[in-house]
Amino acid sequence: MLDIRALRQDGEAIKTALSKRGYTLDLDAFASLDAKRKQADIRSQELQADRKKASKQVGELIKSGMAVEEAKAQVADTLQTIDAELDREVASAKAIQEDIREFLMGIPNVPQDAVPAGNDEDDNVEVRQWGTPKVLPFEPKDHVDVGEALDGGLDFERAAKLSGARFSVMSGGLARMHRALIDFMLDMHSDEHGYQEVYVPFLVGPEALRGTGQLPKFAEDLFKMEGERELYLIPTAEVPVTNLAADEILEADTMPRRYTCHTPCFRSEAGSHGRDTRGMIRQHQFEKVELVQMVRPEESDAALEALTGHAEAVLQKLDLPYRVVILCGGDLGFSSSKTYDIEVWLPSQQCYREISSCSNFQDYQSRRMQARWRNPETGKPELVHTLNGSALAVGRTLVAILENYQNEDGSVTVPEALRPYMRGLERLK
RNA sequence: GGAGGGGUGGCAGAGUGGCCGAAUGCACCGGUCUUGAAAACCGGCGACGGGAGACCGUCCGUGGGUUCAAAUCCCACCCCCUCCGCCA
Numbered sequence: 001m002l003d004i005r006a007l008r009q010d011g012e013a014i015k016t017a018l019s020k021r022g023y024t025l026d027l028d029a030f031a032s033l034d035a036k037r038k039q040a041d042i043r044s045q046e047l048q049a050d051r052k053k054a055s056k057q058v059g060e061l062i063k064s065g066m067a068v069e070e071a072k073a074q075v076a077d078t079l080q081t082i083d084a085e086l087d088r089e090v091a092s093a094k095a096i097q098e099d100i101r102e103f104l105m106g107i108p109n110v111p112q113d114a115v116p117a118g119n120d121e122d123d124n125v126e127v128r129q130w131g132t133p134k135v136l137p138f139e140p141k142d143h144v145d146v147g148e149a150l151d152g153g154l155d156f157e158r159a160a161k162l163s164g165a166r167f168s169v170m171s172g173g174l175a176r177m178h179r180a181l182i183d184f185m186l187d188m189h190s191d192e193h194g195y196q197e198v199y200v201p202f203l204v205g206p207e208a209l210r211g212t213g214q215l216p217k218f219a220e221d222l223f224k225m226e227g228e229r230e231l232y233l234i235p236t237a238e239v240p241v242t243n244l245a246a247d248e249i250l251e252a253d254t255m256p257r258r259y260t261c262h263t264p265c266f267r268s269e270a271g272s273h274g275r276d277t278r279g280m281i282r283q284h285q286f287e288k289v290e291l292v293q294m295v296r297p298e299e300s301d302a303a304l305e306a307l308t309g310h311a312e313a314v315l316q317k318l319d320l321p322y323r324v325v326i327l328c329g330g331d332l333g334f335s336s337s338k339t340y341d342i343e344v345w346l347p348s349q350q351c352y353r354e355i356s357s358c359s360n361f362q363d364y365q366s367r368r369m370q371a372r373w374r375n376p377e378t379g380k381p382e383l384v385h386t387l388n389g390s391a392l393a394v395g396r397t398l399v400a401i402l403e404n405y406q407n408e409d410g411s412v413t414v415p416e417a418l419r420p421y422m423r424g425l426e427r428l429k
Numbered sequence: 430g431g432a433g434g435g436g437u438g439g440c441a442g443a444g445u446g447g448c449c450g451a452a453u454g455c456a457c458c459g460g461u462c463u464u465g466a467a468a469a470c471c472g473g474c475g476a477c478g479g480g481a482g483a484c485c486g487u488c489c490g491u492g493g494g495u496u497c498a499a500a501u502c503c504c505a506c507c508c509c510c511u512c513c514g515c516c517a
Contacts, residue, residue, distance in 0.1 A: 004478095041479065045486045052486090055498045059447040072497055079497060097478095249439060374439070379458065381439090381476075 001104050001368045008034065017110045020117050020329035025107065033100050040093035047086045054078050105216060109364040111329050112338045118328025124341065125328065130312065131321030133345045134404050142348035143402040144279040149410045150174055150428050154280070165277070166269060166284045168395075173428040177401070177414065178287070180421035181394050182262050185289040185314055189391060193310045195260035195291060200240035202263055203231045208243040211369030213335035213361075220270045223284075233266035237290035238388045245294050245371035249381045255373055256295040256303065260391070263288065280395045281353070287394035293387045294371065297363065300385035304360040308340045311356045311391035317417040320400050321345040323352050337362045342392075344400040355396045358389030 007014060007030060015025040054075040061071035116125045147154030152172025159167040170178055189195040203225065209215040209232060214222060223233040234240055241261050250257065265288050276282035291310060295303045308324065315322045327339040336359035343352035363383040366372065372381040405413045412428040419425060 038479075041486085045479075048487090049485060052498090056447075058497050062447085068497095075497065251439080374457090376457090379474080 001364060002107055002110065003363075003367065004034075004100070004104060007104075014110055018108065020111050020115065021108060021332050022119065022330050023108055030103065033096065033103060037093070037096045037100055040089060040096055044086065044089035044093045047082050047089055051079065051082050051086065054082070102216070105210070105368070108332075108334045109337050109361065111332055112360075114326070115332060115338055116326060116328045119330040120328075121331050123328040124325040124331055127324045127326050127340065129321075129323040130316065131319070131345070133321050134347055136347055136406070138408045140347035140403060141406060142279065142346075143399040146402045146406045146410070146412060147174060150412065153428075156279075163284075166282065168280045168283060173422075173425065174398070176422055176425075177418065177428065178394060178398055180418050181397055182287060182289060184317075184418055184421050185391060185394075186260060186262055188314060188317070189260040189289070189291060189310060193258075193260075193291075193313070195258040195310075198241060198244070198259045198261045200237065200244075200261060200263065202234050202240075202266075204234055204240055204243070206230050206232070208239050208246070208369075211243050211246050211371075212239050212365050213368065214239065217334065221268050223266045223268055234263060235267050236265050236390075237261040237263040237288060238292060241290060241292040242294075242365060242371075242386050242388065243369055245366070245384065245386075246369035248371060250294065250371075250373040250384065252296075252374060252376050255384070256293055256299065259292045261290050261292070262394075263290070280399060283395060286396075288390050289392060289394065291358075291387075291389050291391045294366075294373075294384045295387065296373070296375075297382070297385050300360050300362060300387060303385075303387050304338065304340070304358060307387055307389050307391075308342070308358040311342055311358055311389050314392050314397075315342065315344060315355070318397070318401065318415045319417075320397075320404055320415075322355070333357070333359060335359075335361050335364050337364065340389075344396070345404065346400065347403050347406075353396070355400065356390040356392050359387060361386045361388075 002014065011025075011027045011030070015027055018025050058071045058075055061074060062068055116123065118124065141149075144154065144156070147170075148156075150173065153170065153174045155169040155171065156167075159169045162169075186197055190197050206215055209222070214235060222235060225231040225233070240263075241259050244259070245257070265286055267284060269282060269284060272282060280286070291307055293303050293307060312322070312324070322342055322344045325341050325343060327333075327336075327341060332339055339357055339359040341354050342356035342358070344355040345351075346353050362385050365386045366383040371384050371386065373384050374380070375382045401415060401418075402412055405415060407413060407427075410429075414422055414426055414428065
């Protein structure tokens with residue numbers, strides 16, 4: 001959510017910045033809502049103040065010895081006049097406040113200056129490359145062919161029997177490698193990058209989803225539970241982990257907060273029919289190790305660079321070639337002010353595919369969820385900046401390993417860094 | 430599932446109809462003292478919205494209600510704790 005004061009003061013500048021992401025901010029609508037709000041606010045506050053004064057007067061009269069009924073009679077007329085108008089004014093003030101809140105909740109975050117202009121992923125700008133795309137001395141198979149050929153490997157048909165399209169079953173060595181990847185990533189972030197591992201609920205209420213920005217606009221992307229309680233399957237650990245700070249005031253000496261968390265993620269993929277239907281690139285259920293940070297505002301730019309580096313470190317240890325791109329305005333997520341995507345090399349597609357997304361949300365999420373810290377310089381609670389990134393999407397990491405580490409005989413070499421997590425196993429056959 | 434207790438400022442905790450946005454303690458900030466620090470003492474110190482400001486309004490888990498007046502009384506819901514039962 002944007003700061004309403006900023007919108008009043010710098011409406012035009014914000015509108016211009018938002019146009020970079022293809023969003024047209026209706027400043028006239030805002031101005032008229034805000035004017036209406038102010039009018040209703042002032043009027044209802046006057047009435048409330050008058051009413052309060054009259055009530056106090058009754059108390060004072062009684063105390064000075066007047067009979068209760070007599071004291072009430074003194075103000076009866078005033079109260080009657082006020083009451084006639086008050087209910088209406090308060091109700092309309094409330095309604096307009098709510099309208100403004102909904103209006104604000106529907107505006108995406110303002111892209112930073114560094115975000116390049118552009119409409120879609122084709123306009124994203126490469127920042128750096130790491131490693132050299134592997135050239136295999138044979139025709140590379142894609143991860144589906146590699147995985148299905150393994151002894152106990154990938155099985156999409158049985159997954160479909162259980163749950164339909166976009167699910168997978170893994171077994172044997174592949175299932176173990178999948179689990180090993182999670183362990184490997186969590187250990188790395190805890191031991192080397194200074195994150196605290198957390199375990200969180202996989203079902204959350206609507207308030208948490210409003211806090212991070214999935215609701216109210218993107219309900220169709222979520223799986224909603226049946227039952228008397230309104231609960232949703234999390235689409236990413238970002239939701240429960242970032243909301244740990246909701247409605248809290250963090251002490252400065254406990255910051256920055258850095259959390260790493262493994263969860264399954266559930267996405268309806270409502271808007272992506274026909275895209276990536278083959279294999280496990282785009283699934284309704286997948287595992288992800290997430291990094292989340294809550295930092296002082298002046299530290300968030302540097303924190304994004306560091307966090308992105310932490311995600312990159314996983315690929316470096318696994319020796320998987322990748323590149324980092326900065327998302328253009330049109331491709332930027334709703335709540336983000338700046339996002340780096342990390343894309344891993346897939347030999348079968350001869351291109352880089354997204355495996356991580358690292359974002360700085362600045363105070364956009366924290367304002368929605370009222371996540372604050374006590375600034376020692378001012379003594380006041382101020383909004384924190386939040387960031388997160390995948391480090392990494394586990395399923396896609398597995399895809400990248402299957403493709404980049406495949407051998408001509410159909411076996412898959414286990415990346416060296418992963419072997420300690422797989423009891424020394426060197427090959428999947 | 431049954432019985433009871435409870436949700437108040439950053440934390441702890443008082444407050445059972447008007448003088449309460451709220452005692453007190455801790456924490457925090459400023460000052461005195463001190464070579465410095467600690468201690469002691471003095472003062473300050475909730476959040477949000479509006480206003481140039483004086484100020485005004487809202488907020489005591491949430492939502493309704495009673496009343497001229499609600500943290501305080503009534504109703505519903507949510508959450509937490511204790512005991513019993515059940516259970517991975």
